[in-house]
Amino acid sequence: MSRLQESLRCFLAVEGVRTAALIDVATGMIVRSVGKPDPDLPAVATRAADEVRAVRSALGPAGAADGLVEIATTTDSRLHLSKILQCSPSEGLFLFVDLERAKSNLGLATLRVSELAPAVLA
Amino acid sequence: METTGPTDGMLADVLKERAAAKFSGALRVDGQPGGIIYFAAGRISGCETSGAPSLEVILLRSQRVSVSDWEAAFTAAAIGRRQMTVELVQRDLLGAGEAEALLRTALADAMFALVTGRVDGCTEAPAAECLLPLTPAVGSGWLLNEATRRRQVLASFPVPAPQAQDRIAAVPIAARGMAGQGQDEILALVDGRRTPRDLAFALGRGLYETLLQLARMQAANVVLVNSPGQDSGKRAAAVPDSKEEDRTVMGLPRRRKDNPSSPRSGTSGRRNIVASIQMLLPRSDGHRMPDGALRPINPTNSYKVVSTDSGWVPEVGRS
Numbered sequence: 482m483s484r485l486q487e488s489l490r491c492f493l494a495v496e497g498v499r500t501a502a503l504i505d506v507a508t509g510m511i512v513r514s515v516g517k518p519d520p521d522l523p524a525v526a527t528r529a530a531d532e533v534r535a536v537r538s539a540l541g542p543a544g545a546a547d548g549l550v551e552i553a554t555t556t557d558s559r560l561h562l563s564k565i566l567q568c569s570p571s572e573g574l575f576l577f578v579d580l581e582r583a584k585s586n587l588g589l590a591t592l593r594v595s596e597l598a599p600a601v602l603a
Numbered sequence: 604m605e606t607t608g609p610t611d612g613m614l615a616d617v618l619k620e621r622a623a624a625k626f627s628g629a630l631r632v633d634g635q636p637g638g639i640i641y642f643a644a645g646r647i648s649g650c651e652t653s654g655a656p657s658l659e660v661i662l663l664r665s666q667r668v669s670v671s672d673w674e675a676a677f678t679a680a681a682i683g684r685r686q687m688t689v690e691l692v693q694r695d696l697l698g699a700g701e702a703e704a705l706l707r708t709a710l711a712d713a714m715f716a717l718v719t720g721r722v723d724g725c726t727e728a729p730a731a732e733c734l735l736p737l738t739p740a741v742g743s744g745w746l747l748n749e750a751t752r753r754r755q756v757l758a759s760f761p762v763p764a765p766q767a768q769d770r771i772a773a774v775p776i777a778a779r780g781m782a783g784q785g786q787d788e789i790l791a792l793v794d795g796r797r798t799p800r801d802l803a804f805a806l807g808r809g810l811y812e813t814l815l816q817l818a819r820m821q822a823a824n825v826v827l828v829n830s831p832g833q834d835s836g837k838r839a840a841a842v843p844d845s846k847e848e849d850r851t852v853m854g855l856p857r858r859r860k861d862n863p864s865s866p867r868s869g870t871s872g873r874r875n876i877v878a879s880i881q882m883l884l885p886r887s888d889g890h891r892m893p894d895g896a897l898r899p900i901n902p903t904n905s906y907k908v909v910s911t912d913s914g915w916v917p918e919v920g921r922s
Contacts (some may be wrong), residue, residue: 483739484699505708507785507812509756510749512704523752538784570665571808572785574704602701 485513488601492578495593497560497585503601506530506565506572516579529563529577553591558582562590564598576601614718617725618743621645629728635721636767636800638713641733646740647710649733654716654767655810656803658709658735664807668696687735706737712809714746715753716767716800753811757818763828764818767800767810770829771817780824789816793826 485503492501493516500516509527519525537549554561564576578594614632618640621630625645632638638652651657662668672694680690688706691697697705757764765771772795773779782790792805803813820826 483703485703488700503704505704508708508711508753508809508815510708510711510752512707527752527756534784570661570667570705571812600700602704603698 483513485601486515488597488603489513489515491597491600492576492594495578495580495585495590495597497580497582497590498578499581500577500579502526502577503566504530504575504577506533506575512574519579525579526577529561529575533563533565533575534572551591551595553587555582555587560585560587560590562594564594566598566602574602612718612722614722614725615743615747618647618747622743629731629733631726631728632717632722632724633726634723636716637720637723638717639728639731640714640717641731641736643736643740646742647714647746648736648738648740650710650713650717651733652713652716654720654800655712656709656807657713658705660804661705661709661807661809662697664805672696686738688738703737706735707741708809709735710737710741711746711749712811715750716810718747718750719754719767757814760818760822762821765799765814765821765828766830767814768798768831770796770798770831771802772827772829774824774827778824782825783819783823786816786820786825789813789820790825795829 489501489503492498498516500514500519500522502514502516502522503512504510504526505512507530509530511523511526514522532552532554533549536552540549549565551565552563554563558581560580560582562576562578562580564578566574566576576594576598578590580590617630621642622645626642627644628642630640630642632640632652636652636654638650638654640647641649641651656664659673663670663673668691673696676690676694676696677687679685679694680687683690688697688702692699692702771793773790773793788806789802792802797805799813799817800810802808802817803810806813817826817828821828
């Protein structure tokens with residue numbers, strides 16, 4: 482099995498997770514994904530990558546953008562976590578985790594995702 | 604730019620045939636830029652083309668891996684008859700997951716360059732080994748769908764996006780818009796002669812990534828695109844910024860300083876974040892209010908938390 486797929490599957494054990502995907506910031510391409518099949522995921526990934534770029538741009542060029550760790554978006558039914566992964570050429574990669582809000586807790590989900598994230602690229 | 608094609612072109616048919624036949628080996632694609640596709644049991648494990656930088660170019664140009672480390676790994680892999688990818692991982696130059704991610708990204712970019720170029724024909728090539736094969740290999744359907752998605756994104760710009768063979772020039776400084784995130788490096792290399800392909804190789808970035816940035820820069824009036832068949836009267840000047848004070852001692856365009864009237868200077872980071880995120884919202888739900896205001900994804904309860912190394916910016920963009 483793909484090493485990436487194996488490490489991404491660990492995120493499905495976090496309560497409320499529907500989908501976990503590794504996305505390229507520069508292109509918005511889904512490198513790998515696991516979870517419930519979602520035909521809208523490519524479009525969501527493109528927008529999430531745009532969002533990461535926009536937040537980096539807003540943080541400014543003086544090093545603050547490099548310190549971006551994650552972006553959390555909450556709606557009535559969903560919780561989206563975009564966790565930035567470092568040490569890649571170009572604009573890098575990020576983890577996109579889609580959770581059901583009713584079944585998850587923002588603080589705990591953030592903690593668990595942060596714990597699991599380093600293993601994805603290792 | 605035409606947005607259909609990769610999934611119903613000649614190359615797509617050939618890839619489907621090879622997948623059905625569980626073909627293993629190399630397939631030479633003649634055309635412009637042309638290249639070689641490597642198969643493993645009908646799936647694609649690698650693609651080499653002069654139209655897009657390989658992972659080797661990307662790693663070395665971006666200095667993710669130093670030349671000396673690369674050469675040492677290459678020598679050891681050749682002597683030990685190991686795969687280069689395995690050698691890079693064993694030497695801790697790349698993580699296993701990172702190597703797979705970068706190989707998939709580079710492979711998708713190479714296939715994008717092939718399918719958006721001209722394909723004259725495909726022939727089986729003599730047995731050859733791919734330097735950096737992707738394991739496990741990917742299906743051709745995923746690569747073709749990704750190429751189609753990329754063409755659709757480029758086609759969504761209000762003006763035609765640049766193509767790999769177009770010449771790119773900078774807009775004269777007096778009329779130039781502000782370069783965005785990751786665009787200064789491109790702007791420094793733009794000289795009216797280099798093509799997006801040249802820029803991608805020079806910077807160690809993917810071809811699609813470079814085209815996408817150039818399309819954004821064109822939309823922001825930072826660069827001009829000169830297509831090969833374009834009327835000479837409309838062509839961009841080869842060196843548009845002739846003023847000496849606008850250039851550094853190295854002859855490169857001087858970095859644009861923040862203008863007091865620009866949205867970036869004189870505003871707080873939080874306001875910038877709000878503005879940037881609001882810019883995204885209409886693309887997320889496709890709605891704009893009659894008075895021109897932007898409506899968020901979920902008007903009743905939608906907010907974002909942005910965290911950085913040094914702190915949190917909670918509840919941004921709540922409506």
